[in-house]
Amino acid sequence: MTAPLLSVRSLHKAYGALTVTDDVSFDVAENALHAIIGPNGAGKTTLIHQLSGSLPSDAGSVHFSGRDITRLGMVERVQGGLARSFQITSVFEGFTVLENAAMAVQARSGSNFRFFAPVARDRGLNDQAMAALSRVRLDDRADRLAGSLSHGEKRQLEIAIALATGAKLLLLDEPLAGTGHEESAVLVELMRELKATHTIVLIEHDMEAVFALADKVSVLVYGRLIATGSAEEVRRDPEVRSAYLGEEEAAQC
Numbered sequence: 001m002t003a004p005l006l007s008v009r010s011l012h013k014a015y016g017a018l019t020v021t022d023d024v025s026f027d028v029a030e031n032a033l034h035a036i037i038g039p040n041g042a043g044k045t046t047l048i049h050q051l052s053g054s055l056p057s058d059a060g061s062v063h064f065s066g067r068d069i070t071r072l073g074m075v076e077r078v079q080g081g082l083a084r085s086f087q088i089t090s091v092f093e094g095f096t097v098l099e100n101a102a103m104a105v106q107a108r109s110g111s112n113f114r115f116f117a118p119v120a121r122d123r124g125l126n127d128q129a130m131a132a133l134s135r136v137r138l139d140d141r142a143d144r145l146a147g148s149l150s151h152g153e154k155r156q157l158e159i160a161i162a163l164a165t166g167a168k169l170l171l172l173d174e175p176l177a178g179t180g181h182e183e184s185a186v187l188v189e190l191m192r193e194l195k196a197t198h199t200i201v202l203i204e205h206d207m208e209a210v211f212a213l214a215d216k217v218s219v220l221v222y223g224r225l226i227a228t229g230s231a232e233e234v235r236r237d238p239e240v241r242s243a244y245l246g247e248e249e250a251a252q253c
């Protein structure tokens with residue numbers, strides 16, 4: 001059996017007396033989409049912070065591509081091929097769509113942002129940025145200001161930014177949050193296409209999307225994983241239904 005691309009063991013994070021992630025362990029196979037679901041406040045975003053390196057863990061380990069990255073910060077993890085998109089829209093609205101993607105290409109190379117006129121003139125940088133934009137179908141918006149994009153297009157741009165860093169593994173934190181039906185359909189289709197080339201850890205409350213896309217689903221409740229399995233296994237799990245899914249599916253009916 002091939003080794004997992006991402007291997008998480010016994011991760012733990014507490015804020016004072018509040019334990020937010022507790023003994024969290026799971027593996028993500030290469031080119032799989034692994035969804036992490038759970039009620040509000042379960043610790044999903046905290047877990048993504050721990051995986052991206054923006055938040056140090058109190059205990060546990062993270063291995064990526066066979067390398068122990070537990071003690072690496074976010075910049076080193078991005079340069080190693082692990083990038084996240086943010087739950088809160090995080091694009092630079094006063095810059096063009098292309099400049100946003102080009103800055104992410106620069107981040108990959110480890111250079112500091114070389115201020116922005118040079119970014120716009122750098123052909124190699126722009127080619128790579130355009131490639132990321134066309135993966136998310138924003139190439140025809142390249143010259144627009146990011147601030148002028150619709151909410152759904154901004155979410156597409158966030159994914160392009162993560163792609164432009166050269167990531168092999170994308171950590172996507174609620175990419176469908178706040179999107180309308182059509183925007184959400186575009187993003188679901190994009191994630192389906194990305195599975196062919198990328199490994200994805202997805203946090204998402206939209207259960208229809210999760211069950212349509214996920215190869216594996218883990219369920220986080222009060223900081224602990226109560227189940228990991230195929231979408232079907234998790235959907236049928238009685239503990240998952242009583243702790244989370246019953247209510248969530250009822251709410252979506």
Ligand SMILES: Nc1ncnc2c1ncn2[C@@H]1O[C@H](COP(=O)(O)OP(=O)(O)OP(=O)(O)O)[C@@H](O)[C@H]1O
Binds near residue numbers: 018040041042045
């Ligand atoms: N910096 C912090 N200091 C103290 N408590 C925090 C901090 N960050 C998160 N928490 C708490 O940790 C718990 C988990 O929060 P987290 O945002 O990780 O949950 P979540 O599963 O992502 O929730 P949601 O689905 O609503 O986004 C919550 O009780 C939250 O209040």
